[in-house]
Amino acid sequence: MIKTDLTEFGLEIQNLQKVYKAHEGNEPIVALKNLDLQVKKGSFFGLLGPNGAGKSTLINILAGLVIKTSGIVKIRNIDQDANVREFKRSIGVVPQETNFDPFLTPFESLDIQAGLYGVRKSDRKIRQLLHRLGLEAKSNAYMRSLSGGMRRRLLIGKALVHTPEVVILDEPTAGVDIELREMLWNYMKDLNARGTTIILTTHYLEEAEALCEKIAILNKGELIACNDTSDLLARVNLKVINIKYNNLHLKKIKLPEKASLKENKNNKLSISYNRNEIKTDQLLDCLRSQGLEIIDLSTEEADLADVFKLLTKNN
Ligand code: ADP
Ligand code: MG
Numbered sequence: 522m523i524k525t526d527l528t529e530f531g532l533e534i535q536n537l538q539k540v541y542k543a544h545e546g547n548e549p550i551v552a553l554k555n556l557d558l559q560v561k562k563g564s565f566f567g568l569l570g571p572n573g574a575g576k577s578t579l580i581n582i583l584a585g586l587v588i589k590t591s592g593i594v595k596i597r598n599i600d601q602d603a604n605v606r607e608f609k610r611s612i613g614v615v616p617q618e619t620n621f622d623p624f625l626t627p628f629e630s631l632d633i634q635a636g637l638y639g640v641r642k643s644d645r646k647i648r649q650l651l652h653r654l655g656l657e658a659k660s661n662a663y664m665r666s667l668s669g670g671m672r673r674r675l676l677i678g679k680a681l682v683h684t685p686e687v688v689i690l691d692e693p694t695a696g697v698d699i700e701l702r703e704m705l706w707n708y709m710k711d712l713n714a715r716g717t718t719i720i721l722t723t724h725y726l727e728e729a730e731a732l733c734e735k736i737a738i739l740n741k742g743e744l745i746a747c748n749d750t751s752d753l754l755a756r757v758n759l760k761v762i763n764i765k766y767n768n769l770h771l772k773k774i775k776l777p778e779k780a781s782l783k784e785n786k787n788n789k790l791s792i793s794y795n796r797n798e799i800k801t802d803q804l805l806d807c808l809r810s811q812g813l814e815i816i817d818l819s820t821e822e823a824d825l826a827d828v829f830k831l832l833t834k835n836n
Contacts, residue, residue, distance in 0.1 A: 531562035531718030537592030567733030584614040613680035638683035758796040767814035
């Protein structure tokens with residue numbers, strides 16, 4: 522086996538553990554259990570998991586907001602503990618909550634943030650950043666006059682003032698309208714195309730499917746999957762077939778044993794089955810043998826939501 526060069530990872534996590542201390546008679550909570558994770562430099566990586574899985578704990582550890590119990594966290598070869606300042610400079614975290622000083626303008630807010638990161642005045646590109654975020658017109662407006670969507674874009678700007686090589690976004694599109702969502706998608710894609718490693722957590726599985734080349738699924742503090750998105754999708758062999766038929770009076774339809782009926786109304790049938798158990802031909806033969814006249818037919822492959830359900834249901 523070829524030994525991989527460690528420097529190629531945008532982010533590397535070894536044996537990471539977080540135990541929240543017990544209080545008020547409760548048991549301690551193990552939020553992360555000996556987690557190992559490698560994110561390739563320059564990749565677009567999705568981190569998914571149900572509520573309470575440990576996603577925010579992980580992100581907050583990376584952001585320096587939560588102290589890990591044990592383990593190693595690195596960006597390329599920059600160790601979070603050994604090289605605190607350089608690590609901080611290499612990462613930008615977009616938290617989920619927006620929390621702004623109402624008396625600052627977007628320009629001031631970004632400028633102060635750049636100062637906190639030690640970016641020299643001459644190196645600051647605040648105007649350019651505001652322009653790319655579509656906030657140019659609001660540069661000097663008070664924060665309280667900004668819409669929710671504008672604030673969220675500013676939050677992204679705050680994570681980017683020091684041009685970090687790794688950007689982590691904690692549900693950036695939660696509750697935003699379609700227009701802004703598309704804008705954020707394009708922005709993230711653009712950022713990634715310029716070489717930034719992006720780690721995205723999201724509740725919208727179709728978003729992860731569309732953007733992320735690789736996806737890790739966290740459940741109860743453990744990784745239950747970490748695969749290329751396409752491989753993850755191939756893991757479920759569920760298929761759905763939609764049929765439009767002609768026989769108005771056909772009432773009861775018998776299906777092969779392992780296929781299940783999802784819907785049957787207005788002369789439209791929707792049947793789900795496992796590709797490994799039943800062949801499509803077999804299913805259609807069965808339907809035709811009952812006198813079903815098929816007018817139209819389409820199939821759907823499993824999506825990430827199916828994979829997610831399958832993987833997290835028994836854990
Ligand atoms: P996620 O972001 O995936 O929903 P979290 O990281 O927020 O998951 O939570 C993981 C587990 O750790 C949950 O059981 C949660 O209750 C617990 N937890 C999170 N933050 C704290 C905290 N500050 N103190 C104690 N327990 C916490
Ligand atoms: Mg969370």
